[in-house]
Ligand code: PEP
């Protein structure tokens with residue numbers, strides 16, 4: 069069909085007049101569809117707008133379809149041909165729409181007679197705004213040229229339509245309700261993956277400032293003092309059981325994790341305060357609430373991370389007591405098989421939740437490379453992070469489908485959504501063949517030898533690392549046993565943990581990273597005043613150099629445990645040669661003290677450093693000469709190079725591994741290591757991201773240390789890479805000074 073495309077493009081340029089002439093925003097969209105349908109000679113032209121919070125693509129203007137359908141025809145992203153065009157951000161052109169299996173029929177819309185179909189997504193960058201659809205009753209009516217033209221039109225109109233959409237949502241009450249999230253209307257919330265996996269369960273909401281609403285509803289029934297005493301006993305038993313279970317499973321970090329709560333039950337003042345109220349005639353549930361509330365307030369009034377953490381313990385104990393009183397212990401605990409929605413959590417909470425068999429976590433703060441995410445990955449708790457506080461207002465026991473592969477949270481999902489996920493999960497679980505596909509050694513397509521090592525966060529990760537044939541441990545994060553304890557672990561306690569690690573690796577290399585606390589890894593028992601910028605404060609090696617006694621106890625424990633191991637020690641967050649040499653000197657002193665004590669130790673461990681700060685770039689050659697090896701911690705390297713807090717969801721879109729300075733910085737570090745014949749590995753999250761592996765191989769990285777579940781993928785990617793080609797691509801990539809240019813080549817960042 070012949071159309072006057074030149075005229076159409078001109079008219080689009082005059083759209084601003086159209087905007088002024090239109091009476092209202094609906095009318096503006098209507099005018100657009102009339103104009104386009106006229107120029108395209110199409111019997112139908114429609115605009116659908118997409119509302120991402122409700123995941124709805126809604127018909128907003130049409131010429132040719134039933135006008136009653138406007139506002140009533142809705143589909144999800146991916147649903148129907150229009151939904152699919154928007155989901156995949158590509159035009160869909162059909163000679164006869166019904167022949168496409170994705171075609172969806174909407175009764176009453178009046179599109180029966182229209183066979184030719186062309187849908188073009190309206191997008192701005194990667195932001196989905198809506199879809200423009202033209203239809204004709206004549207079959208095979210739209211051609212390649214029409215696709216091009218409609219694409220050109222939608223790209224010119226995208227901004228205007230987006231503004232219209234925004235204004236409409238302000239003006240129309242109905243639309244406003246969809247945009248301003250109301251808990252009951254939340255359907256799909258998108259977040260970022262902290263720890264992958266899947267869960268379909270009831271939600272339990274953990275607010276920092278209140279006890280569970282569920283418990284509050286049940287205050288009417290009368291209970292006795294002896295009911296309360298039984299509840300105390302039941303709670304104590306449960307906590308002891310959790311403690312035992314977690315000690316068996318997570319030997320390295322479990323030490324006395326439930327102690328604070330057990331202690332509270334044994335605290336006469338706390339228990340007597342409740343008993344007194346009961347004896348004065350207050351119903352036990354109310355008495356528990358009152359006393360717990362007072363304690364929570366007392367803890368929260370003190371600006372100290374340690375006490376803040378304890379206030380959650382008090383709330384937990386209150387909820388558990390109420391549960392055991394009201395539910396007579398039937399439910400066991402609040403979290404089993406549930407999805408916890410929380411404003412914030414501490415690493416010890418993750419351990420507690422894991423021992424209570426929580427199904428998943430939705431966290432309203434923190435980043436995907438935060439240490440809570442790292443811990444959740446090791447504990448196999450699916451976790452999604454999203455800055456959507458409305459989730460805290462969901463009614464109790466709301467059903468949630470947590471897709472922590474994609475980062476999607478479905479609230480009260482329809483049966484077909486949950487069925488699809490169940491099937492996907494079954495397939496995922498059946499992937500037992502994965503172990504057979506992993507390789508003990510790895511070569512690139514053109515024969516370069518590369519090594520895939522494991523990042524170990526908890527000792528529990530080691531078994532999988534061995535099964536997946538990791539060639540050693542490239543990073544053992546020693547801080548977790550420190551974080552979850554109630555005091556600094558002694559040299560002996562550390563030795564026992566480290567020895568277990570060494571023994572389980574049967575001779576493979578092990579890289580211990582010395583204590584890396586601070587930032588988002590607070591030691592609840594070490595309070596040295598509030599820091600305005602903890603990531604720039606008393607962190608990591610700075611802490612160790614300030615507390616040389618703690619540092620040297622750790623070094624002694626490592627040197628002793630690694631006595632006969634292939635041992636490497638590295639320091640985190642080194643900012644200068646001076647710091648590195650000072651830390652190295654303490655290793656030497658620790659060796660000396662062990663000799664004096666006649667304790668066997670590893671006398672020639674390799675000593676390296678993590679490259680995480682921009683300040684080392686200018687002295688990288690000097691560091692390469694002084695160190696035995698480098699390990700690049702890209703998580704922090706990106707954070708500090710770009711001044712983007714890795715735990716702050718609000719700036720997550722600025723946390724860009726492909727920023728040209730990051731890529732060039734990495735090349736510079738690797739070049740220095742190669743020049744001085746020192747090993748260099750990558751142990752941050754970039755090491756497992758498929759978009760960067762070829763780049764990293766291309767700049768000369770041969771050692772990749774990754775969380776265990778990424779090992780098979782990284783092995784496969786390495787085997788599939790041709791280093792000569794990768795080098796060529798690197799040369800090209802490194803000439804690009806703009807983020808956008810690199811993004812176009814390498815693609816935006818993936819979900820974890
Ligand atoms: C890093 O910063 O990349 C790293 C591996 O260390 P962590 O994530 O423990 O800070």
Ligand code: MG
Pocket residue numbers: 640680701703704
């Ligand atoms: Mg780091």
